[in-house]
Amino acid sequence: MPTVTDRSCRHVHWVLGDQLSEADLYATGFDPAKDWVLMVEAKAESTYVWSTKPRTLMFLAAMRHFAEELTAKGARVLYQRLDAPQHTGSLLGELDRALAWLQPAALHLIEPGEWRLRAAIVALQSVPVRMHEDPHFLCSHAAFAAHAKARKQLRMEYFYREMRARERVLLGKDGKTPEGGAWNFDHDNRGSFDARGPGLLPPPEFVPPDAITLAAKAAIDQVLPDHPGDTEDFAWPVTRADALTSLDRFIRQRLPLFGQYQDAMWTGETWLYHSHLSAALNLKLLNPREVIAAAEAAYHRGDAPLSSVEGFIRQILGWREYVRGIYWRFMPQYLERNALSAHEPLPEWYWTGNVAMRCLSDVITQTLKHGYAHHIQRLMVTGLYALLLGVDPKAVHGWYLAVYVDAIEWVELPNTLGMSQYADGGIMASKPYIASGKYIQRMSNYCQHCPFNPALAVGVKACPFTTLYWHFIDQHRDMLKANPRLAMQVRNLDRFSADALTAIRERATAIRQSGGQP
Template sequence: MNHPTCRHLVLVLGDQLDAGAAALRDLDPARDRVWMCEAVDESTHVPSHKARILLFLSAMRHFRDALEAEGIRVHYRALDAEADPSLAVGLAEAIRILRPERLILTEPGEHRVLAALQGVAEAGAVPLEIRPDDHFICSRADFDRWAAGRKGLRLEHFYRHLRKREGILMEGPEGAAQPVGGQWNLDQENRKSFGRQGPGMVPEPIGFPPDAVTRGLIPLVERRFANAPGSLERFDWPVTAVQAREALDEFIRNRLAAFGPWQDAMWTGEPYLYHARISAALNLKLLDPRAAIDAANAALEANQAPLASVEGFVRQILGWREYVRGIYWREGPAYLDLNVLEAHRPLPSFYWTGKTDYACLGASIAQVLEQGYGHHIQRLMVTGLFALLIGVEPREVHAWYLAMFVDAVEWVEAPNVIGMSQFADGGLLASKPYVATGQYINRMSNYCRHCRYDPKESVGETACPFTTLYWDFLDRHRDRFANHPRTALQWRNLARMDSERLGAIRRQAAALRDGLATGESARG
């Protein structure tokens, strides 16, 4: 008879590196074990950026070492062992060796992973206890209660609900509290561009050069994932909770005040500008979102940052981050296959190489290849916008974002791409498609100064592809959006265009799309 060698086997995934996680809370070092696994399939089910792979592996090993320093026994399956199992195979092996009475798991961040682990537990006839992930401010159950019976699940309504419930950036007596400053939303103050003069001197964000653990992993990543996209030359991401807190503190001290006004601006050679660069630490659970919100609020109270910047930062974490997680779990795995605009074209190959003569795309993709990072406007209004305008299969766009960004985990990435960026969910998440001509990019960046294409032109050899494809998008989707209350103005502008010019735009857009499909255009 096989007797258990441990009471509980606590499963810790690569994006659950929180010492206070629900699964670890009542762990008994004498009777329980922690299981962690560096699984090949977690880096290859999409062709992950080398920096993303290295970040996960290094953060996992640092977390393992911290647990062991506390006297906790960790059953750790390293990628450089003799065999490289999938997550499911690794867990099945651990169950066979340790024979636990029970498996305990904090809610995973991905449907695929949850299903795989549930399948192993069932096959091994071991009870699996799944605990709510209280890293988040709004539980899945709370989100479902908020969403129940609503015609639309709008961010603004959810954000106000959480602000009230949590008392964040609120003032006044309980039950009658109002938003600090009298307004819920200060977006209008947070959409400035740098103009022709540029941003000037921008404080460099703190970086964390690879330590011994990270340096030891670099040859492994380069060898085992030689064909993966991206570079490790500038890897300096936080890989521990201490480093994550240092990154937060540096942002609050040096860049939060300017974050709000210029959070949508872009500039060549400035990948971070005033952005926090803490999203990866948040999503690996190295940093608690409450700590980030509290730090920003403290800066407001100390007059170290204006309300517009603090509100814009809080909105990203308390509002958007919690909101997209709720959408992801509420909608289920089928959400990833939504495609209401019937977009079926392949993703252009230059998304993986950066070799294009479109300056904005070239700069944004080269930055991602080098650093695994791009801020939200580069994602939404450059790389995402182009994919939307040419009609790329949303699942392909989703796979690219999940692969290429160090902060990408599916619960946050998929709704941002499927819903916000590609409008593939038909308006469940975003009320309208985010489409614009090249003039938007010209206004918010200096990319167009270095480009052979003119953002004002839609037809001709120097016409900006974004501008051509914008009008073609409006034309192709006229029936769906012409009477939409938030898009009617754009389609009225289309209606005023003479038929001859519209015909030329259609032909040029078709040639652009066909050229991208054959690799004959957009080459560097």
């Protein structure tokens, strides 16, 4: 513990690693003259899932900068570093030490973003706990419960429309109907690059690491030396000022073409036209209201088309709020759902990128290097392959939670287990998101550099995505036949000869037995 002359303490306000908002801290009743702020780095938070170094560094660098900013403004901050002597290694162990040292009358904190941690804190007996609902979000638990109560099925599209109307975002002059006459412009947002590729792209929004970030990196290398990923190219915004700069650059440089190319992929191009703001949003360096307002203002100025602005806002006002509602409504049982009875292990090469399929190699290598892949790379490359292969959804969830810098369980788990793996049986999505290798061929140039042919389902040159796609339909025929959006694919499978079906089944089995690759 630090050496201080004044340990007087009314309350301890515990700021978790994804709650780096000064406004939110003061909203919990924090008084810098009477209270202490507690912040804790803990090895256990990087080992309960095997977190990559970029993900851990994102949290630690942002936390350390936030603590420095609070201290500079006169707050008393008790900060427990990962590499501090006598560190217990766990959040609750360090909390116990801090409470014994400060002896507060109460512990204040904003609700954690993980059920696991929330349950552990609720169970504390050593001090009265006052847990505040997170003011960062636009939809409260009560509001989502009211939305869900009125419906037999939960679908993001209807939730999103309610949120648009309630928050008065992108509405027409009458204040009721959607701007442009439609709630959703997905049909305009499915473009891919031609053979020439994306061409000249806006420069990446790099933020060179400063001394604080470099010290956090050194601590990670010391305490977590065997964790995957590298931090040599780490350049994420880890302060509010840098996050605001990144937001401004996205609005000016990338938003105009974001919609058209949001689903496109290209070999070696990590950033394309995406915002790269999700980590800053999830750590609360940015507020969703200001991000939505900035995008809407760009549309009204004529700086970005409606299709791009609506598609971007839908990800924040729609998907982000919706998955949080799903998470808190269905946890903790949600984590155990496995509607497709998938039990294959996650292939080891998900931790290295050493795989013959070019799309998977490119996306996983990029992920381990930067802690980032955009939503289609996650859903329709790494996620799709795990779904078709039949990987245990909890193992897929653990990987996604470990590798991405923006991964916090409230947002990652429903997107992975529900949207990507369909393990919740349709709570999140109306159908499994399945496709053959031809989808990847249409949306990228990965297949040009790959030894496998996406048009083939059998044979040594057949794309494993395509083989496993037809095998998935074969395995789940009855369920898919009952889904109006996928029944046609079952009928297409029925046209296969008996010999072709046998060959698909045999090759799918061989792929699984060989660790996920032929």
